[in-house]
Amino acid sequence: xxxxxxxxxxxxxxxxxxxxxxxxxxxxxxxxxxxxxxxxxxxxxxxxxxxxxxxxxx
Numbered sequence: 001x002x003x004x005x006x007x008x009x010x011x012x013x014x015x016x017x018x019x020x021x022x023x024x025x026x027x028x029x030x031x032x033x034x035x036x037x038x039x040x041x042x043x044x045x046x047x048x049x050x051x052x053x054x055x056x057x058x
Contacts, residue, residue: 029035
């Protein structure tokens with residue numbers, strides 16, 4: 001039982017570290033101009049608004 005708990009904790013730790021690495025890489029790419037995170041967020045907001053308008057019509 002202890003091994004299972006330790007294994008689950010290890011997997012959760014690895015997942016958290018991978019998520020932090022992805023956020024860090026995205027931030028670095030944004031800083032150096034390879035990816036514009038503000039434009040990505042703006043595009044998501046625009047798509048969400050389009051879906052909301054489509055729901056209002058239907």
